[in-house]
Amino acid sequence: MKEFIEAHKWAIVLSIAAIIVVLLFYLIGWWTLLAALLVGIAIFFGKLLDNGGTESVKAFFRKLFKGKNA
Numbered sequence: 001m002k003e004f005i006e007a008h009k010w011a012i013v014l015s016i017a018a019i020i021v022v023l024l025f026y027l028i029g030w031w032t033l034l035a036a037l038l039v040g041i042a043i044f045f046g047k048l049l050d051n052g053g054t055e056s057v058k059a060f061f062r063k064l065f066k067g068k069n070a
Contacts, residue, residue, distance in 0.1 A: 011046030018042030 005012060022035035048056045 008046070008050050010049035011043060014042040014046035014049075015039065 018039040018041070022038055025035050025038075045057065048060060052059070
């Protein structure tokens with residue numbers, strides 16, 4: 001179990017944070033779809049951080065926002 005937590009530290013932390021944010025949004029009346037989207041985004045970035053650290057997140061945004069001439 002310890003190895004699993006160490007291997008997926010960021011996915012776990014960000015998923016818990018997203019669940020807390022989702023609960024707050026739900027309690028104040030936000031749409032469930034927005035809540036699911038936030039959890040999905042948090043899990044996605046958590047997996048990126050688990051697999052490659054901050055460099056993988058930087059690479060994701062570079063690839064996402066690169067221009068046609070880049």
